Amino acid sequence: MADWQVVSGGITAPKGFKAGGIAAGLKPSGSPDLALIVSDVDAIAAGVFTTSQVKAACVDYCRQRLQAKPSARAILCNAGQANAATGAQGWADAVESAQLTGQALGISPELVLVASTGVIGQRIKMEQMRSGIPKLVETLSDNGSDAAAKAIITTDLVTKSIALELMLDGRPVRVGGICKGSGMIHPNMATMLAFVTCDAAISPHLWQEMVSRAADKSFNQITVDGDTSTNDSLIALANGESRTPAITESGAESDKLEAALTEVCMHLAKAIARDGEGATCLIEVQVSGAPDDASARQIARTVAGSSLFKSAVFGRDPNWGRIAAAAGRAGVPFEQDHLRVQLGTFLLMERGQPLPFDRAAASAYMKQAAAGAYLQDDTVLVAIDIGSGSGSGMAWGCDLSYDYVKINAEYTT
Amino acid sequence: MADWQVVSGGITAPKGFKAGGIAAGLKPSGSPDLALIVSDVDAIAAGVFTTSQVKAACVDYCRQRLQAKPSARAILCNAGQANAATGAQGWADAVESAQLTGQALGISPELVLVASTGVIGQRIKMEQMRSGIPKLVETLSDNGSDAAAKAIITTDLVTKSIALELMLDGRPVRVGGICKGSGMIHPNMATMLAFVTCDAAISPHLWQEMVSRAADKSFNQITVDGDTSTNDSLIALANGESRTPAITESGAESDKLEAALTEVCMHLAKAIARDGEGATCLIEVQVSGAPDDASARQIARTVAGSSLFKSAVFGRDPNWGRIAAAAGRAGVPFEQDHLRVQLGTFLLMERGQPLPFDRAAASAYMKQAAAGAYLQDDTVLVAIDIGSGSGSGMAWGCDLSYDYVKINAEYTT
Incomplete structure (x- = not known):
């Protein structure tokens, strides 16, 4: 409470x-x-x-x-x-x-x-x-x-x-x-x-x-x-x-x-x-199991900022590979065999291995989340655990859309 | 030679x-x-x-x-x-x-x-x-x-x-x-x-x-x-x-x-x-006047990787503000009053102050560079000097286009 x-x-x-x-x-x-x-x-x-x-x-x-x-x-x-x-x-x-x-x-x-x-x-x-x-x-x-x-x-x-x-x-x-x-x-x-x-x-x-x-x-x-x-x-x-x-x-x-x-x-x-330029939804990345809170926040920020992952969210593509790759390059050491990735309620990866999941349903979750049907707002939720401690943290971003490029390229000074 | x-x-x-x-x-x-x-x-x-x-x-x-x-x-x-x-x-x-x-x-x-x-x-x-x-x-x-x-x-x-x-x-x-x-x-x-x-x-x-x-x-x-x-x-x-x-x-x-x-x-x-996804041109960022070569490379990489600057290049917008802002956030300390920014042959900023320049001609340079007319290849050249030493370095990137988003969003798995 x-x-x-x-x-x-x-x-x-x-x-x-x-x-x-x-x-x-x-x-x-x-x-x-x-x-x-x-x-x-x-x-x-x-x-x-x-x-x-x-x-x-x-x-x-x-x-x-x-x-x-x-x-x-x-x-x-x-x-x-x-x-x-x-x-x-x-x-x-x-x-x-x-x-x-x-x-x-x-x-x-x-x-x-x-x-x-x-x-x-x-x-x-x-x-x-x-x-x-x-x-x-x-x-x-x-x-x-x-x-x-x-x-x-x-x-x-x-x-x-x-x-x-x-x-x-x-x-x-x-x-x-x-x-x-x-x-x-x-x-x-x-x-x-x-x-x-x-x-x-x-x-x-x-x-x-x-x-x-x-x-x-x-x-x-x-x-x-x-x-x-x-x-x-x-x-x-x-x-x-x-x-x-x-x-x-x-x-x-x-x-x-x-x-x-x-x-x-x-x-x-x-x-x-x-309200990010061109955004169609909010992305929330929750990271747990990090050596400390600062490390968790660093991984969360890296995933939330990955152009590839942001593009995937715009395409409503439950692309765990891009989430895992972004987490891996965040500069925080961890054992990839401990990596766990969840998208909304869909468990995509556990112990570093991809799991079978209902791809259409996960994509539908992203579509509906973006439309504001879940969580009473327009949030696509990603939860990552790196199994290396008790540090946790969150970061927020938005998807990368055509409109971002349009706003920043077409409206030239 | x-x-x-x-x-x-x-x-x-x-x-x-x-x-x-x-x-x-x-x-x-x-x-x-x-x-x-x-x-x-x-x-x-x-x-x-x-x-x-x-x-x-x-x-x-x-x-x-x-x-x-x-x-x-x-x-x-x-x-x-x-x-x-x-x-x-x-x-x-x-x-x-x-x-x-x-x-x-x-x-x-x-x-x-x-x-x-x-x-x-x-x-x-x-x-x-x-x-x-x-x-x-x-x-x-x-x-x-x-x-x-x-x-x-x-x-x-x-x-x-x-x-x-x-x-x-x-x-x-x-x-x-x-x-x-x-x-x-x-x-x-x-x-x-x-x-x-x-x-x-x-x-x-x-x-x-x-x-x-x-x-x-x-x-x-x-x-x-x-x-x-x-x-x-x-x-x-x-x-x-x-x-x-x-x-x-x-x-x-x-x-x-x-x-x-x-x-x-x-x-x-x-x-x-x-050959970057969706790229229409190569961007080369040359940095000089850094405390050391590693710092210079860091600034060059930050500018070459800025989504805002990359979008501006796609829009052929000689946007010195985005170059200066990206250089400023690269994590390398420098005096902003020493910043010098050049785009091709156009001096855009000196001693931290924007200079008057022929915006249409600078945009035309970017268009023609992207078309491969300059430098015998398709390179948009940015030169930055931070007036803090003799370190230098280069980085390369490409512009951020609609096609980048398309390739990474539309073609979902």
């Missing part, structure tokens, strides 16, 4: 958070493109950012801010221009964006974090930012999560949002999140962005550890095309407005909060994979 | 080698499917094999043989069944195949290496092997390279072969090679196989080192879909029949031989990438 329940409200579900989103004229399409998340009081802030050597100014800016002080009141996010590969001017634009937001909110600019998504190599349209930010502040509201979620997407087909409520010390605490991402998107578009809010009170050190671990189990375990973007960011704020006792050390209460935070991150991560 | 010239004859170009290939009834199509390469005398043998944990019986067999003694007279290769994930019976079939070949040739079975390619999980059709091997031996000839090259392919569109002649101590020495591979091929098909022959005399230790280094610069630097197969093997024989002085230590002569061997391996590796 989960220790939480799903509630509405997204990032404004936790107490003391407001959000808003407007069309500020940054996207050529005129769609919403500027979002703001604000905490009523200073919140503990933790971040996880792209590991790419080529990174956006906003990533450098947030890293620097959070190193100086793990605290924030606001997150400003623009869509349309990634502000990556924009040099010193890009940095100045990020700084000015934070300053404009601080002025409009009447808070120190040091408490404003910034994020960008859009075309790499393009500066943020600062004129539109200067006129847009004050208007954006006027739209902030207790139920502004959807507006913010809409304003951060680029070529995503759907917005992505979740909120959970759990009990800490007998009082309700909420964790909410929104995110965007759909591959490293056409043309030159990029970025997975996720923003999480929480009204628990927690020490900065514990919060950052918790957020990093949650990211490892969620956002770091999804793959649409294996391409890490220049702007990938997860920023999580905890403002203490639930008035629950401050969590200052690891224990039962911190474990409960971390479980809910991880669930929020996994929900958002899966939503990105499901 | 290269120290060698291209000659005809493939693997039978070096002195003292014969080859042959027949249709033994292993492939349902009735195409040639059984090949044999034989040296007149014991040859020094070196091998490089798949690093996958899930590997074929033939890979285990060859590793064991070469560890016991780095010497061989013959390589038998069957196409149609991969003999991977076939357990103890698969091992017994590999052993019997070597024994049958040894009997038919009148040599010790310990001098016979075996290789397989085809459907994973399927045993070799041993009845056909028992009747086929004696017939195959009868076809062995001094100009049997093409017959052998035809009998090792699966869904490859073309055979792949090369031979070079160089002078060592004033006498001609030849290095020849054939290979197969076109992705990890439909349905459940797998494998890159390469066989190299050489008539130089060389010590086993030097030969294995040379072969490993050549593989690192060639076969380990190509990617069609990032999937390592269960059967990947490079086997290289050196039989001394050129009667040139034995190379027993590193020096000018061994360097010359290694350069020619590396060229043979690079030619064959590029031929595989060019």
Whole structure:
């Protein structure tokens, strides 16, 4: 039994958070493109950012801010221009964006974090930012999560949002999140962005550890095309407005909060994979029997990212050979005689040997899973055991379709 | 100036080698499917094999043989069944195949290496092997390279072969090679196989080192879909029949031989990438300015393997953002302000900043390169400098097309 329940409200579900989103004229399409998340009081802030050597100014800016002080009141996010590969001017634009937001909110600019998504190599349209930010502040509201979620997407087909409520010390605490991402998107578009809010009170050190671990189990375990973007960011704020006792050390209460935070991150991560460019279904790969959890996650990620396996899923082909081959090349040593592979309820391979199975029925499972008939969602489930220990982990991806190639090849800049 | 010239004859170009290939009834199509390469005398043998944990019986067999003694007279290769994930019976079939070949040739079975390619999980059709091997031996000839090259392919569109002649101590020495591979091929098909022959005399230790280094610069630097197969093997024989002085230590002569061997391996590796499933062109990624050669090769491989970049090449889109993003996530630290990216003769990025360039002309270059108008072949050239040292390296791939998805999704088993 989960220790939480799903509630509405997204990032404004936790107490003391407001959000808003407007069309500020940054996207050529005129769609919403500027979002703001604000905490009523200073919140503990933790971040996880792209590991790419080529990174956006906003990533450098947030890293620097959070190193100086793990605290924030606001997150400003623009869509349309990634502000990556924009040099010193890009940095100045990020700084000015934070300053404009601080002025409009009447808070120190040091408490404003910034994020960008859009075309790499393009500066943020600062004129539109200067006129847009004050208007954006006027739209902030207790139920502004959807507006913010809409304003951060680029070529995503759907917005992505979740909120959970759990009990800490007998009082309700909420964790909410929104995110965007759909591959490293056409043309030159990029970025997975996720923003999480929480009204628990927690020490900065514990919060950052918790957020990093949650990211490892969620956002770091999804793959649409294996391409890490220049702007990938997860920023999580905890403002203490639930008035629950401050969590200052690891224990039962911190474990409960971390479980809910991880669930929020996994929900958002899966939503990105499901909305992957050209995807017709979500693929979940569960790995057990690994020497440790990190090894299990590595194998899961390799299988979920295999172009051959992804193509097979698009073709509804129960191709155990590609699953076994991908597991084998993941860089984790195991005895192939211990390999076990299951697809949905179909056992395809045991002790390293292929088993007879009803190929038509397994293909039908993939078809129906993709159509959303199983598991109450559109998930094709692969379970792998390598018989080498008790480590386990999951990863998520999507199938590789004609539309992926079309989106990334035909719509040239 | 290269120290060698291209000659005809493939693997039978070096002195003292014969080859042959027949249709033994292993492939349902009735195409040639059984090949044999034989040296007149014991040859020094070196091998490089798949690093996958899930590997074929033939890979285990060859590793064991070469560890016991780095010497061989013959390589038998069957196409149609991969003999991977076939357990103890698969091992017994590999052993019997070597024994049958040894009997038919009148040599010790310990001098016979075996290789397989085809459907994973399927045993070799041993009845056909028992009747086929004696017939195959009868076809062995001094100009049997093409017959052998035809009998090792699966869904490859073309055979792949090369031979070079160089002078060592004033006498001609030849290095020849054939290979197969076109992705990890439909349905459940797998494998890159390469066989190299050489008539130089060389010590086993030097030969294995040379072969490993050549593989690192060639076969380990190509990617069609990032999937390592269960059967990947490079086997290289050196039989001394050129009667040139034995190379027993590193020096000018061994360097010359290694350069020619590396060229043979690079030619064959590029031929595989060019024949990648669904490919319309070859992509060559040259990386310089890296801390060391291994780092350079890692970046080159990451860019050549990026689905986003591969899709852009298929769309003839000079998408520098995807090149920069892929370089950035390769795991090699560098200053993004030092990044330089060139496509053909078009400088797209310098000091980490995008440059203005003639987009239509760059796209036209990609179109014409793909049509084979540039560089006398069908290569799209990307040059990247990360300004962090003197390490350099190359990798090869192909574009990602609708046909890749079609081949791997539609033709279900």
